[in-house]
Amino acid sequence: MLIAQISDFHVVPYGTLAYGRVDTRNMLARAVVALNRLQPQPDLVVLSGDLTQSGDPAEYDVLMAILAKLRAPVAPAAGNHDDRDAFRAAFPSVVATSAPSPFIQYVLGFESLRVIVLDTVTAGSDAPEFCDARAGWFAETLAASATPALVVTHHPLFMTGIPWMDPESLAWTDPIRRVVEAYPGRVTGFVCGHIHRAIHTQAFGVPASSCPSTAHLVALDFGAASPRLSMEAPGFQLHAWNGLGLTTYTASLERFGSDFSPGDPRL
Numbered sequence: 001m002l003i004a005q006i007s008d009f010h011v012v013p014y015g016t017l018a019y020g021r022v023d024t025r026n027m028l029a030r031a032v033v034a035l036n037r038l039q040p041q042p043d044l045v046v047l048s049g050d051l052t053q054s055g056d057p058a059e060y061d062v063l064m065a066i067l068a069k070l071r072a073p074v075a076p077a078a079g080n081h082d083d084r085d086a087f088r089a090a091f092p093s094v095v096a097t098s099a100p101s102p103f104i105q106y107v108l109g110f111e112s113l114r115v116i117v118l119d120t121v122t123a124g125s126d127a128p129e130f131c132d133a134r135a136g137w138f139a140e141t142l143a144a145s146a147t148p149a150l151v152v153t154h155h156p157l158f159m160t161g162i163p164w165m166d167p168e169s170l171a172w173t174d175p176i177r178r179v180v181e182a183y184p185g186r187v188t189g190f191v192c193g194h195i196h197r198a199i200h201t202q203a204f205g206v207p208a209s210s211c212p213s214t215a216h217l218v219a220l221d222f223g224a225a226s227p228r229l230s231m232e233a234p235g236f237q238l239h240a241w242n243g244l245g246l247t248t249y250t251a252s253l254e255r256f257g258s259d260f261s262p263g264d265p266r267l
Contacts, residue, residue, distance in 0.1 A: 018216070022216050027234055028063075187206050192208070
């Protein structure tokens with residue numbers, strides 16, 4: 001099974017640029033073209049939050065027009081830049097299976113893997129949270145099947161080392177940790193967005209990774225106490241599940257598809 005992941009689109013209305021300089025619409029459109037060229041095609045494309053810049057319904061209209069060209073089915077997650085009501089209106093099939101309200105959490109079942117999307121958003125804040133109601137649903141979902149699960153969150157469940165992006169502590173992840181520890185071996189990996197960079201580490205002893213943005217990246221500055229963004233090449237990730245383990249690949253969208261043969265392999 002092959003799962004693609006794209007993240008943090010920050011789509012803005014037509015005629016505008018994010019932060020006055022980033023053409024997030026066109027950059028997402030380029031990502032869709034790149035994913036459509038993949039062979040084999042992904043079985044699923046995870047959209048790991050911050051799909052829009054401000055959660056405005058007009059931004060979701062632009063978003064859905066771009067995503068309509070994507071060949072593979074999607075699994076969207078809400079981010080701190082999204083609005084839950086507008087998100088639900090844009091993705092009605094998610095609303096039909098999501099629980100508990102008002103949170104956007106759901107599970108997609110495949111033959112040998114389940115994809116569980118969790119809601120780590122705090123309304124009106126960039127800070128992450130995960131309450132007892134969300135944790136209760138997560139526990140019930142893990143308990144319902146022994147099929148391995150790939151868990152999607154927007155916020156990382158680990159410290160990134162970039163001060164202005166990290167919460168004061170990881171105490172907010174304790175409800176998730178307790179559920180994972182109650183069902184050992186059922187979560188095969190965590191994937192997230194938010195950080196706009198590829199990071200590979202662990203959370204609660206489980207492999208965890210973050211996906212680069214399709215647009216601007218967060219600057220790799222371990223001393224930055226205030227926001228610093230970067231126009232490095234955007235990217236995406238591919239998660240390959242073979243029934244036993246998960247392998248994650250990170251690829252750049254810059255010049256994607258410009259492969260060539262070097263001829264003499266010794267050159």
